Amino acid sequence: MAAVSWKEILLLTGLVVGCYWNSLSCGFVFDDVSAILDNKDLRPATPLRSLFLNDFWGTPMAEVTGVVGRAELLSSIFLLAAFLAYTKSTGADNSIVWTPIALTVVLVAAATLCKEQGITVIGICCVHEVFVAQGFTLPMLLDTLRQVLQGKDGFPYAVLQTLLKLIVLIISTLLLVIIRVQVIQSQLPVFTRFDNPATVSPTPTRQLTFNYLLPVNAWLLLNPSELCCDWTMGTIPLVESLVDLRNLATLVFYTFLGLLAYHSLRYRHSSARTVIMALSLIVLPFIPASNFFFPVGFVVAERVLYVPSMGFCVLVAHGFKIISHKGHLKKISWLMIGVLLTTHAVKTFKRNWDWESEYTLFTSALKVNKNNAKLWNNVGHALENQNNYAKALQYFLQATRVQPDDIGAHMNVGRTYKNLNKSKEAEDAYLVAKSLMPQIIPGKKYATRVAPNHLNVYINLANLIRANESRLEEADQLYRQAISMRPDFKQAYISRGELLLKMNKLTEARDAYLRALELDRTNADLWYNLAIVNIEMKDPSEALKNFNHALELSPRHKLALFNSALLMQESGEPKFWPEANRRFLTYVEEEPEDANGYFNLGMLAMDADENAAAERWMRKAIGLQAGFRSALFNLALLYSQSRREIDALPVLDELLRHHPEHIKGLILKGDILMNHKKDTHGAKACFERILHMDPTNVQGKHNLCVVYFEERDLPRAERCLEETLALAPKEEYVRRHLSIVRGKMAALSAAGQPLTSAEGSTATAKEENVNRVEESLVSSQSDKRTKVKSTKEIKDIEEKRAAALKRLEEIERILSGD
Numbered sequence: 001m002a003a004v005s006w007k008e009i010l011l012l013t014g015l016v017v018g019c020y021w022n023s024l025s026c027g028f029v030f031d032d033v034s035a036i037l038d039n040k041d042l043r044p045a046t047p048l049r050s051l052f053l054n055d056f057w058g059t060p061m062a063e064v065t066g067v068v069g070r071a072e073l074l075s076s077i078f079l080l081a082a083f084l085a086y087t088k089s090t091g092a093d094n095s096i097v098w099t100p101i102a103l104t105v106v107l108v109a110a111a112t113l114c115k116e117q118g119i120t121v122i123g124i125c126c127v128h129e130v131f132v133a134q135g136f137t138l139p140m141l142l143d144t145l146r147q148v149l150q151g152k153d154g155f156p157y158a159v160l161q162t163l164l165k166l167i168v169l170i171i172s173t174l175l176l177v178i179i180r181v182q183v184i185q186s187q188l189p190v191f192t193r194f195d196n197p198a199t200v201s202p203t204p205t206r207q208l209t210f211n212y213l214l215p216v217n218a219w220l221l222l223n224p225s226e227l228c229c230d231w232t233m234g235t236i237p238l239v240e241s242l243v244d245l246r247n248l249a250t251l252v253f254y255t256f257l258g259l260l261a262y263h264s265l266r267y268r269h270s271s272a273r274t275v276i277m278a279l280s281l282i283v284l285p286f287i288p289a290s291n292f293f294f295p296v297g298f299v300v301a302e303r304v305l306y307v308p309s310m311g312f313c314v315l316v317a318h319g320f321k322i323i324s325h326k327g328h329l330k331k332i333s334w335l336m337i338g339v340l341l342t343t344h345a346v347k348t349f350k351r352n353w354d355w356e357s358e359y360t361l362f363t364s365a366l367k368v369n370k371n372n373a374k375l376w377n378n379v380g381h382a383l384e385n386q387n388n389y390a391k392a393l394q395y396f397l398q399a400t401r402v403q404p405d406d407i408g409a410h411m412n413v414g415r416t417y418k419n420l421n422k423s424k425e426a427e428d429a430y431l432v433a434k435s436l437m438p439q440i441i442p443g444k445k446y447a448t449r450v451a452p453n454h455l456n457v458y459i460n461l462a463n464l465i466r467a468n469e470s471r472l473e474e475a476d477q478l479y480r481q482a483i484s485m486r487p488d489f490k491q492a493y494i495s496r497g498e499l500l501l502k503m504n505k506l507t508e509a510r511d512a513y514l515r516a517l518e519l520d521r522t523n524a525d526l527w528y529n530l531a532i533v534n535i536e537m538k539d540p541s542e543a544l545k546n547f548n549h550a551l552e553l554s555p556r557h558k559l560a561l562f563n564s565a566l567l568m569q570e571s572g573e574p575k576f577w578p579e580a581n582r583r584f585l586t587y588v589e590e591e592p593e594d595a596n597g598y599f600n601l602g603m604l605a606m607d608a609d610e611n612a613a614a615e616r617w618m619r620k621a622i623g624l625q626a627g628f629r630s631a632l633f634n635l636a637l638l639y640s641q642s643r644r645e646i647d648a649l650p651v652l653d654e655l656l657r658h659h660p661e662h663i664k665g666l667i668l669k670g671d672i673l674m675n676h677k678k679d680t681h682g683a684k685a686c687f688e689r690i691l692h693m694d695p696t697n698v699q700g701k702h703n704l705c706v707v708y709f710e711e712r713d714l715p716r717a718e719r720c721l722e723e724t725l726a727l728a729p730k731e732e733y734v735r736r737h738l739s740i741v742r743g744k745m746a747a748l749s750a751a752g753q754p755l756t757s758a759e760g761s762t763a764t765a766k767e768e769n770v771n772r773v774e775e776s777l778v779s780s781q782s783d784k785r786t787k788v789k790s791t792k793e794i795k796d797i798e799e800k801r802a803a804a805l806k807r808l809e810e811i812e813r814i815l816s817g818d
Contacts, residue, residue, distance in 0.1 A: 086100060137268055320336075389419045410433035455489055
């Protein structure tokens with residue numbers, strides 16, 4: 001290995017920093033979103049073992065995943081480290097040093113975990129061992145093999161050492177391959193003609209195109225002037241004939257590669273060794289992406305040229321070294337290398353700005369290639385993420401024109417029409433996409449012929465039409481069709497479960513979610529949805545278990561936090577309240593602008609008789625959501641229960657200003673006005689307003705009767721109570737109060753006093769008893785005792801009535817979604 005001075009290190013570091021410093025201001029784009037932002041493997045709650053079972057995107061490798069996508073840079077670091085370790089495996093006396101070999105095996109495994117092409121470093125080590133460390137040329141190697149086969153001589157000791165080292169590396173390679181195959185359950189990834197059109201093309205188109213892609217990649221290394229983030233679909237037209245002029249590029253490539261290989265394999269000098277190692281770095285790491293052994297999900301991918309570019313740079317540097325040592329070419333060679341470095345540095349710096357955002361990235365790609373429908377789609381996605389649906393639609397429609405049979409493009413058109421509230425156009429687009437799906441072939445699995453994301457056309461179409469209550473069965477049929485095409489299609493089970501829940505088919509909904517959980521037990525949303533089904537099935541204990549499962553997987557799952565806490569609160573079990581309070585507090589940390597979280601904290605505080613805290617939380621909720629019905633009513637109720645009835649009145653006024661039809665608010669206001677403000681006129685207006693909205697409201701009617709009694713209009717109070725009894729003939733308290741009024745009327749008649757009077761009352765003991773009766777008349781329907789109530793008993797009844805009203809309000813809030 002050549003020694004590197006600190007000046008050279010500083011020069012290289014400065015050059016790299018200068019080229020890439022502007023990339024620090026760029027955002028996460030393209031694959032970064034899936035690989036980083038949405039990758040569950042990067043979250044603290046994910047078990048460590050999942051890193052070895054899932055791919056780069058956090059998807060289980062046993063499902064439909066690509067052979068590429070791991071980090072090229074990280075893989076390359078381990079690849080180079082493995083190669084450097086292997087170069088130390090030969091001692092000064094040509095003996096085997098096993099420690100570097102063991103380290104090489106570990107580093108190869110690390111490189112392979114980062115990206116599958118990392119395993120090709122084994123081949124690079126083999127080339128180094130044979131042609132560099134042992135100094136063989138191809139003629140020498142063939143001659144040695146011929147002599148051994150003819151029995152003229154045994155294996156030389158050096159050859160035996162080489163074979164032993166290589167056998168260890170090859171066995172390690174096979175073990176890694178076996179483990180990899182076991183992880184993906186012996187299934188190759190599924191790609192479509194949209195990803196790599198040549199893979200489904202007939203002979204000789206497939207072979208000619210795959211071979212032509214080699215000079216295309218070589219040209220990208222030689223002249224990276226037109227770079228594109230995505231080379232799939234129609235980026236490079238197929239080579240369909242032997243007379244296609246592009247075959248000449250293939251011929252020139254193989255000729256040049258053959259000459260380099262011939263030179264490097266035939267001679268032993270240092271130049272040949274440099275070239276053979278450069279070629280091994282170029283060729284071997286590229287083999288997994290060459291389509292020669294298995295199809296890949298792209299036509300060209302610049303990222304797979306990262307390691308080959310190292311070998312290419314070695315060739316360029318070696319050529320520069322040779323030329324610069326020729327006296328008459330020394331100056332011009334330095335000028336050329338200076339121009340090369342400068343132009344490439346400027347190009348790199350400029351290219352970094354293309355990666356600033358997804359919009360800039362994909363629009364820059366369209367400048368290079370307008371025949372790739374995926375690029376039009378991706379610009380549309382970038383605009384869609386900015387909520388610019390009208391402009392996004394233009395790009396999606398252009399994608400369908402560039403590639404009329406692109407299912408994904410038609411799906412994008414449908415989704416955008418839906419976002420623009422054009423349901424008819426959206427359905428038409430989805431139906432076009434659905435018509436492009438492959439037809440049933442008896443005995444053949446769909447999984448081998450359909451890209452999983454294309455199956456979403458059934459999900460999207462079903463989600464669209466199920467908004468129409470008359471088409472729920474049609475939507476269910478679409479979900480079932482998607483499941484029949486791919487029984488492990490998890491999203492279909494999830495969406496169907498939601499639909500079945502809407503159709504009140506609770507058992508089937510539960511079964512759908514249980515089937516989805518068989519496919520993915522680490523999905524917190526699935527456990528949450530199952531808990532919702534349990535609630536609908538009146539099984540709160542099972543619902544709480546499933547909410548807890550969701551929170552074990554995702555401790556800050558907002559919906560699970562909120563609804564599990566609500567379930568604990570509604571259970572009425574004080575032992576659950578501390579945990580419910582903790583979950584609501586965590587929820588408001590996640591959603592600090594959601595008034596519902598603070599409201600429910602207030603309700604918990606009310607249940608625990610923590611009035612100050614309850615008032616604080618209710619005020620916070622009202623501050624975030626003006627006119628918050630439930631918070632306003634319960635705050636008023638809290639004041640009423642705390643003997644702060646006067647404070648409750650402005651809260652009730654605000655409630656009724658926003659919700660003038662709020663009957664319980666009117667009842668509470670009327671009670672406070674009558675019992676604490678002695679404002680019978682105001683109370684009467686409240687109760688009359690209730691009866692105007694609902695003439696059959698028993699409580700409002702009964703309390704209006706009490707107002708008539710307070711006004712000493714006994715005949716009207718009698719008629720009112722008779723009408724109330726007709727509405728609720730089984731309510732004994734109404735019958736009892738009617739009897740009291742009639743008794744009062746009889747007493748007044750016997751005393752010769754008028755039955756209607758606006759003047760107070762006389763101070764007789766009998767009238768004092770009647771006054772106590774008046775207080776009992778104002779009580780709620782729960783007051784069904786027959787004797788006159790003491791002040792303490794009346795207070796207890798008032799508190800029970802307030803609690804009953806509060807629970808009714810909570811039930812209303814849950815049912816109405818407030």
